[in-house]
Amino acid sequence: MSRLQKSLAVDAARGWLFAAGGGSVWRARLDGSRRRLLHNGTAVGDVALDLQKAEVYWTDTWEGSVWCARYDGSRARRAARIAAAALAVHAGRLYWLDPALRGGSVVSAPLGNLSDHTVLVDNAGSSLKDILVWSRAAQTFPSNLTHATTEASNALDLDLDTGADLDLDPDVAAGDAAWSTCGGGGGCEALCLFGGRARCVCPHGELAPNGKNCTPYKSFIMYSRVTKIDSIHLTDERDLNSPYPPIQDKELMRNAIALAYSYNASRVFYSDIQRGAIHSARFDGSDHRVLLEQVGAVEGLVYDWTTDTLYWTCASAAALRAARLAPEGGGAPRARTVLRLRHDDRPRGIDIDPCEKRVYWTNWRANKPCIERALTSGGARAAIISSRVLMPNALALDRAARRLYWADARLDKIERAHLDGSHRQLVTQDRASHPFALAVAGDWLVWTDWVARGVFRAHKLRGGTEALRRDVPRPMGVVAVGPQHAACSSDPCAVLNGGCAEECHSEGGVARCACGAGRVLAADGRACGAAGGACGARWACAEGPCVPQALVCDGVPHCSAEPDASDEDLYYCSE
Incomplete structure (x- = not known):
């Protein structure tokens, strides 16, 4: 089967799927196994089944005819020369759409004599697409098939396609077994599909060890595509069964951009720049609601699971903002400004290091684009990448x-x-023509790209780009969903030097500050001063001079002309 197949028909009782399109008709089991080419022609349109006789009908749009064959492709014959756009079979009659007959018609005729047709509806127009007969019989076990027989089940183990060693129609034999084992759902939580034997499958999620139930995937990728949020597998791009159904809402979701998630709550957060809001929904799309309104053009979003706080970049107001999420039923969260940026700043991507309580973001302002970081308190802002970057x-x-x-x-x-x-x-540099969002997933990098129109992955050390999804117009935010564990060091001195101005020593899991030669610990237990208390009540600079306590950590270096002067020491001023 290929992407050219446009029409499907199912015989659920016998466990067969038929697909038509392009120039061919295929047959397969309901799980996609045991595929067989039944017809290879020039232009095949619609396909329909006679469930009682186990025959398949299809249209040949090139020659303007309808063909018929047994389920295994044998006894193929032209049933009639009629120009049918779509087909349906019911109760010994063929129904079809003829756009050219009497201004567009719905036509019916007995299967045994298709020339004896009756026009049921005319003047229906030339844009007729499909036809369906609504009948209970179409979803009822065929009258000429019996429920499971031991003989039929045994035939499956011999040869499903030939019925070898048994005088049975193989399709009937397979159908009996399919009905017997999948009847009533086969005990499956989701789907029961027949492919030689019945088995349970999950359209979303993975099959549980008991072979019956479905459990959520532990890790996967989610990406936004304007009006919906899709999920895909990281390591098997061929598995088109998404971990979760697409998340969409015609009222709430207008232009979804940035994504973040809470693994423990099984929730995804996203910004909608058309609504100027941040929304939230469960991974399965339920409990879809507005979380924060009037937040502007949010293009970057990250969730700090250690403090239950959302941080985001706002391009319309040039700021880093945050909101502590309220417990369920605790009311709407309130946004606060972490760091107000200059009017010409253009913050975009954002991420957080919860161990050091730092926020990192990209800034593609026109005159000096850079990558910056600051503490979650808004202090100690610094550009860490400022050369050889443009956007x-x-x-x-x-x-x-x-x-x-x-x-x-x-x-x-x-x-x-x-x-x-x-x-x-x-x-x-492969498939990175206009990357919009980026995520780290174990050993992999995953990103969306506007020009390459897809979602891609590459090994974070070896490179080697592969497409996870292609032909996606305007893919936006992307996140790698997985258990969120803060891999912080157990050494208290590893995070911000334990808050010490100079030396930090771990004693029993507690940070103890110390000073270099000739200097003593100040009264606050973190700063260092000259021996003998030469500065008195003033603050002792590591460089030598003394400054008033009110000038320490005010954002302006006073101990020296250097930006990293001791009175503005990052570790000391972070506490």
Whole structure:
């Protein structure tokens, strides 16, 4: 079967799926196995089944005719020369649509004499597409088939296609077994499909160890595509059964851009820039609601699971903002401004390091694009990447490896560096023509790209780009959903130097501050001063002079002209 198949027909009782389109007609089991080409022609349109006689009908639009054959493709014959756009079979009669007859007609004739036709409806127009006979009989076990027989079941194990060693119609034999084992759902939570023997399958989620129930996938990819949010598998792009059904809502979802998620709550958060709001829904699409209104053009979004807080970039107001999520039933969360940026700043991608309580974001302002970071309190803002960048669009942290990844939409490449911006390396330039969003998933990088129109992955160290989804117009945000664990060091000195201005020593899991030679610990237990208390009540600079306490950590260096002067020490001022 191929993408050219446009028409489907199912015989559920016998366990067969028929597909027609392009120039061919195929048959397969309901699980896609045991595929067989029944007809290879020039132009095949619609397909329909005679469930009583186990025959398949199809239209040949090239020669203007209807053909018929047994389920195994044998005894193929031209049934009539009629120009049918669509077919249906019911109670010994063929029904079809003829757009050219009497201004567009619905026609019926007995299967034994298709020339003896009756026009049921005329002047229906030339845009007739499909026809369906609504009947209980179409979903009832055929009268000429009996429920499971031991003989039929045994035939399945011998040869499903030939019925070898048994004087049975193989399709009838297979149908009996399919009906007997899938009747009543076969004990399956979702679907029971017949492919030689009945088995349970899950359209979304994975099959549980008991072979009956469906359980949610533990990790997967979600990406937004304007009016819906889709999920896909990370490591098997051939598996088109998405982990969850698409999330969409005609009223709530107008233009979904940025994504974030809470694994423990099984919720996805997304921004809608047309509504100027942040919304939330469960992974399965239920409990879809507005979370925050009037937040502007939010293009980057991240969730801090350690504090239950959303952080986002706002392009329309040039700021980093946040909101602590309220417990269920606790009312709407309230947004606050973490850091107000300059009017010419253009913040886009965002991620968070919960261990060091830092927010990282991209800024593609026109005069000096860069990648920046700051504490979640808004302090200690610094540009860590400011050269050889033009439009740093997407950003993601590899928290386990302590690495930063970003994508430049003008330089068409993805790079990585240490969290302080050092040790910069190129990852890939393949299918990175205009990357919009980026995520780290274990050993993989996943991104969306507007120009390449798809969702792609590459190994974060070896590169090698592969497409997970193609032909996606305007793919937006992307997240790699998985258990969220803050891989923070157990050493209290590993995070912000334990809040110490100079030396930090771990004693019994507690940070103890110390000072270098000739200096003593200040009264606050974190700062260091000259021995002998030469500065008195003033603050002792590591560089030598003393400054008033009111000038310490005010954002302006006073101990020296250097931006990293001791009175503005990052670790000391972070506490």
